[in-house]
Amino acid sequence: MNTLAEENYLKSIYHLSISADNVSTNQIAAALNTKASSVTDMLKKLAEKALINYTRYQGVNLTPSGEKIAINIIRKHRLWEYFLVEKLNFKWDQVHDMAEEMEHISSAELIDRLDEFMGHPRHDPHGDPIPDSEGRFKTAELKPVSALMVNQCGIISGVRDHTSPFLQYLEKQQLTIGKKITITDIIEYDHSVALKTDTEKEVHISREVANNLLIAL
Amino acid sequence: MNTLAEENYLKSIYHLSISADNVSTNQIAAALNTKASSVTDMLKKLAEKALINYTRYQGVNLTPSGEKIAINIIRKHRLWEYFLVEKLNFKWDQVHDMAEEMEHISSAELIDRLDEFMGHPRHDPHGDPIPDSEGRFKTAELKPVSALMVNQCGIISGVRDHTSPFLQYLEKQQLTIGKKITITDIIEYDHSVALKTDTEKEVHISREVANNLLIAL
DNA sequence: TGCAAAATTTAGATTAGTCTAAATTTTTTA
DNA sequence: TAAAAAATTTAGACTAATCTAAATTTTGCA
Incomplete structure (x- = not known):
């Protein structure tokens, strides 16, 4: 098997590959909080x-076997997050660091049984899709709230920012996964957005929040 | 916190301390499948x-803080074993290696919630006591079946050998934790033991098995 | 298009954990 | 009770992963 460090590199490269074809040494270093020279070695x-x-100076991308390993780690991470929230009653902003450790538990049998125990959930507590045991999953076509127009509605289905402060803020505003919202106003001046939830609650969010909150139409 | 290697050494020293006051370098090396020189370094x-x-050439024992860490790791190991058997339907002979990885997950909050989720179990699937969050637990006074006399009865409550082959053998003979047994005969020649379960099933076990099977009277 | 800045790699060290082989200490036993 | 055997430690080396500082390559812009 692979070492913990190797697994973390593969996972980071996978995540960074979403928005770029090739991933640079510096991007990886930033993601892993390490130095570029360490990245080069790895x-x-x-x-x-x-x-x-990998070609010197040209960045990297995953081979099929590297991608398979990365997706498996992500599967484990998201299943453990689901477990922590649904079975152990943690909040969605508390589970990331724990799952970061648990994703390295190696047994495939264990993770498949965990998956079954929880009824094969399709999404983790942040709305991210959970790959199946073959590594298959589909990414829903999500749009940031900032891309909607007045009177459009949709269901909160994901976040771009997974940090605690952002998640706690959303929780406080009752803007959580699954909630239906309708845009009531868009303020030209600062691109902030007024919206209401299905419980008729009125909320006003900044452009930044609107950018990081994802909607399925 | 402590490294994975350190945690494993502390756990081994704890287990070896049960049957001896001071633990020797070679004992630890054998338990951890490593060399005596590596042990000395650690x-x-x-x-x-x-x-x-630690005094050179004189073996070691745990300080209170070392023991606290060791017991905490054992608590985590046993709770995860219980989880794997009771929630994920693994057999008692399948869970050791997985729990060996899971015992190093660091969050105390996680393990306390897991404990609560499962209803604060007192014993793991092999009958070993699970320390509470303060590290408290009581070791039941258990006797090996080999110490019983004809017509004595008791409840199977633990094993001395935790290896898969032994556990599988017991499972096949329906000699599992909680079963009530009565000694029907002791063969002088080879010290093997005949016994019957509460379902009137007759089983004949060797001296070695009788030594490794523990009973509460 | 050529040079400065940015990005990346190389060189050389460091730390944790391990190993083999040699040296030392303790234990056993003749 | 002294020598042999066993146990333990020390010395020196290795691997994985990291770092800093210096060298190299690429990029971007004047």
């Missing part, structure tokens, strides 16, 4: 193991 | 951290 090792395609 | 580090009392 990239050589991962390339040696054929988990990434 | 003992110096643990002594430096005041987790063990």
Whole structure:
């Protein structure tokens, strides 16, 4: 198997690959809170193991086997997050660090049984899709609230920012996964958005929040 | 916090301390499948951290803070084993290696909630007591079946051997935790034991099995 | 298009944990 | 009770992962 460090690199490369074809050394260093020189060393090792395609100075991308490993770690992370929230009653802003440790538990049998125990959930507490045991999953077409127009409505289905402060703020405003919202006004001046929930609650959110809150139409 | 290696050393020292006051370098090396020289190095580090009392050539024992850490790891191990058997339907002979990884998940809050989720179980699937969040637990006074006399009865409450083959054998003979048994005969020649379960099933076990099967009277 | 800035890699160290082989201490036993 | 055997420690080396500082390559913009 792979070391903990290797797994974390693969996971980071996977996440960074979403928005770019090739991932740079510095991007990885920033994501993992480490130095570029350390990243270079590890990239050589991962390339040696054929988990990434790496050309000096040109950035990297995952090979199919590297991607498979990355997706499996993400599957484990999201299933454990679901477990922590649904079974152990943690809040959605509390579970990330714990899942960060638990995602490295190796047994595939364990994770498949956990999946079954929870009824094969499709999404983690933040709305991110949970890959199945074959690594398959579909990313829903989500839009930020900031992309909607007045009177449009949709269901809160994901977040772009997974940090505690943001999640706690959403929780306080009752803007949680599954809630239906309707845009009531868009303030030209600062691009902030007024909206109401299905319980007729009126909420006013900043442009930044509207950008990080994702909607399924 | 402590590293994974440190935690494993403390746990091993704790387990070995049950049957001896001081634990030797070689005993630890055998338990951890490593070399005596590696153990010496680690003992110096643990002594430096005041987790063990160590005098060169004289073996070691845990300090109160070392013992506290060891018991906490054992608590986590046993709670996860219980989870795996009771919630994920693993057999009692399948869970050791998984729990060996899971015992290093650090969050105390997580383990306390897991404990609560499962209704504060007192014993793991092998009958071993689960320490509470303060590290308290009582070891029941258990006797090996080999210490009983004909017509004595008792409840199967623990095992001395935790290996898969032994546990699988017991399972096949329906000699599992909680079963009530009565000694029907003791064969002088080889010290093997005949017994019957509460379902009137007759079983004949070797001296070795009788030694490793523990009973509460 | 050529040079400065930014990004990346290399070189050389460091730390944790491990190992083998040699040296030392303790224990056993003749 | 002294030598042999066993246990333990020390010395020196190795691997994984990291770091800083210096060297190299790429990029971008004047």
